[in-house]
Amino acid sequence: MALNSEKPKDSNSQHISKFTASEKNYSTKEKTIIKKYCSSCHGSKGEGIANLAPPLKGSEWVVHPKPSIPVSILLHGMSGPISVNGRDYNFNGPMPGLKDNMSINDGTIAKILTFIRNAWGQ
Numbered sequence: 001m002a003l004n005s006e007k008p009k010d011s012n013s014q015h016i017s018k019f020t021a022s023e024k025n026y027s028t029k030e031k032t033i034i035k036k037y038c039s040s041c042h043g044s045k046g047e048g049i050a051n052l053a054p055p056l057k058g059s060e061w062v063v064h065p066k067p068s069i070p071v072s073i074l075l076h077g078m079s080g081p082i083s084v085n086g087r088d089y090n091f092n093g094p095m096p097g098l099k100d101n102m103s104i105n106d107g108t109i110a111k112i113l114t115f116i117r118n119a120w121g122q
């Protein structure tokens with residue numbers, strides 16, 4: 001009983017229900033893309049993997065007020081020390097950009113960004 005009142009109001013399922021009807025149509029496709037291109041480093045729930053990549057969940061980079069910043073990270077990748085969610089990281093390997101991957105075009109990158117913002121943004 002007492003636990004029920006502790007239940008977070010803003011649960012993940014409510015985040016996902018924020019998708020519009022058209023976003024729901026492509027979310028399954030984007031989930032597959034994210035699994036293929038991102039989850040091996042960032043984890044299947046965007047939680048990050050030690051020594052490989054920082055979390056996407058709750059990351060200020062994902063919900064950056066200038067969408068061109070996360071778009072540029074996705075396109076060109078990045079390297080060097082980075083602070084995410086109040087934690088400093090320094091990874092050995094860089095984040096690879098998607099720009100050389102011909103099967104991923106700009107439209108898909110925008111959809112990936114919309115998806116990770118809806119699923120894991122705060």
Ligand code: HEC
Nearest residue numbers: 037038041052053054055059061078079080082091094095
């Ligand atoms: C080979 C591993 C790898 C893959 C695959 C990868 N990333 Fe990354 N990503 C990294 C690393 C490492 C960093 C941190 C880079 C640094 O240290 O500057 C990073 C940083 C980021 C950041 C900024 C920091 C943060 O945690 O918010 C975003 C956003 C991001 N990646 C999104 C993605 C998305 C979306 C995909 C899939 C399209 C992806 N990444 C695929 C390794 C990877």
